[in-house]
Amino acid sequence: MNRVAILTSHVSTGSAVSSDVLGMRAALAKRGIDARVYAESSDLQEPKIWPLGEIDDFLKEPDDILIYHHSIGWSPALGLLQGLKCKTVIKYHNITPSSFFSGISAWHEEKCREGREQLQAIVDAGCDLYLSDSEYNQEELLAAGADEFRSFVVPPFHEIDRLQSLDADLGMLDQYRDGRAIVLSVSRVAPHKGHVELIEAFADYHHYHNQNSRLLIVGPEEEAFAAHSRRLREMVQFLLVEDAVVFTGEISDAALRACYLLASVFVSPSKHEGFCLPLVEAMAAKVPIVSHDSAAIPETVGAAGIVLQDRDAELMAESINLLVKDEAMNVQLGIEGRRRYEKHFATSSIETKFLRALGNLN
């Protein structure tokens, strides 16, 4: 193995894509391999993100490796995968089906549709190795025609260890440590993330099980989904939980750490996830999970929480209630989550899987 270039469209601080890309680079660099990240745009200072134009100066030998991290429609990738005379690897992070954005954001709809088409084109052109964040993603690659014997699941690299070592934000702790049970949800506020179901379920829990409760909706809100965000707030008002639901917007890692410390239950009602990193954050923080059976969620959660088959507010409310009331079960599921995190999703475990998969290139 000579040199490795990891390619993606955009690298930004704190995003799941960036964590994965930088994690791959770090794992390779640790073993003395010259690995660089190439992207069209980036807001990172460190490590250096290399411009696309210089990639063919770097990858010259047939044994060099190009890893393309695919998460959205981005046209330069296919040309580079086909044009460079080196080994090619795709890391498939999954792409939200464009139908979720239909009538909401034309840009997202187009980018996601493009991404799916490009996935097919990449598989048609053929790669030397197909890496997926999850079994669920791998099934999509296989369905597109990827070679089963060259396909491997490697969970995404993340920064959970760093998050866990942070001191929690005291302001956040003080503000919400008032004896109310905290239901936590972490994800960007987007149409496929299931916030409508989340608010319905929480309202049911709040009114019929425990008025001494609060829902923290943590995550950035985008201008493109402003109408969706407005709708959620209207819903909160309509369902009489204005005093109990907080939209925090994007928050610092220290504040996020505080949220995981405060939470009694983590809820993810998302309708589509290729892996869902926040679930693993919750496991690492020993917070039990309530979620719905969609896409990769069941395989990520395992036995660290309750995965509901039916999207039903009362079922979800009852699940939240059970995990808040039954302290022993709460602790037991929390410990199971931590155990699962250490066994399958700790950085060292992901590193092993990643390097072992790359070993199949030779």
Add this chain to the structure above:
Amino acid sequence: MTDQEQIVGAAVADQRDAVTPAGEPEIDIQAIKSGIQQAVARRHAAGQTSFINASARLLELLSQDVSALANGSAEGRFRLQPEFIPNSDDHYHVRDLLQYHDRDFVWNAYRALLKREPDGEGLSAFLEKLRSGRFNKIDVLARLRFSPEGKRNQVTIDGLRAPATIRSLYRVPVIGYVVELVVGVARLPALIRSQRQIETHLIAQQERLANHSNELRESLALSLSRLAEEQKAIARAQHNQLAALFLTQNATRNGSVPGLAADTGDRRLVLDELYASFENQYRGTPEHIKEGLKVYLPLLKDAGITSDILDLGCGRGEWLELLREEGWQARGVESNRAMIDNQRGQNLEIVQADALAYLRGLPENSLRAVTAFHFVEHVEFAELINLLDEINRVLKPGGLLIVETPNPKNLVVGACNFYSDPTHNKPLFPETLEFIVSYRGFVRIQLQYLHPVEGSPFQDPGEASQALNSWLFSARDFAIVGWKPSPETS
């Protein structure tokens, strides 16, 4: 399978084992899930329903855009003639244009041959000639194409020259007559002309009918969407009222009424009864209270307010009784159940609810008057502001607010009598309350002092005597009257 493939295959199996949960977890998630399902089933069996689902669906319905109704009708407009799209290469066949009739024909001929819309004069001149039968469509096309402007535009139109030439021959003296006669005999022009007249007349009529029908559709769609908006507003208001009721009941059920957080429902009732008895004993007889309230009747009468009146903290309902005696329609809100029970025989319309929560459930601009007699001194300052804001919201423009409360400028009231009621919060200073009411957006504010103490021994006009009289024997109560601004008052 080669050795290489076997090795790779083994690696795949190894990978999958690592990701799928290995070994049995100690926790039986399936058992937990069936426990949850049973709990929900028990909830249903006990007849407990959740308003959440219905409310969420209602909101979904209310969020649907009714303007789609009007847009839908635009798409379904009647079109008697196909739409004309000019060719980018400026090349047509006469058939492309002959398929249009009457106004559409002239209009499209202009757009095709002169590449502009017709001027009013040209349009009416050609229409008049067409409708009278003096011109046929070929004539119109020829005139436009071979006019100086048409020549400049150089639009190619196949199949025009031959019939146009024959038509133009008609206008050559002598020969023209012969030609027309020959052609005429062959084609019976008179018949054709009259047929053409009928045809154009018919098309004009149809055009008018279609226009009329389209106008009807548009106005119907507009009415429909207005109706839908109104229904939405009603549904919202009903939801808000039910929601306020739900919150009040839920608060009572869970004993989380502000200030009585630890009290159970039973305990609350005991307190309510205690206070109701206290009021019965010390507030005065209903007749006495009614007498004192009569002073406000002219205010309502002069403003023509005889309905949509709400009394906050109505107690036993003396004011409501007075209004009913006038034949006016009013209702009250009272949080003390025992107090409401005291008037049950009267059949007054009284809702048991927290005043603020109840107001929040009302639609805006829905009441003509809100009254509060000896109520505001029971609430915290912040809640008073919220109350005034809610009252301002629910009153119609030009709506009336009356607030009566003890007058602390009478020192006996301010220092002594005020504290006879254990549920009183703080006395309100007249000018302060006047300022607050004005500051929260009410206009034409009046401050009135009421119910002076009789039998003052300080009657002589000396300064000391007058001061003592005002400190000890002045009005026991005062009232603030204000109005919600309306276009007329501003």
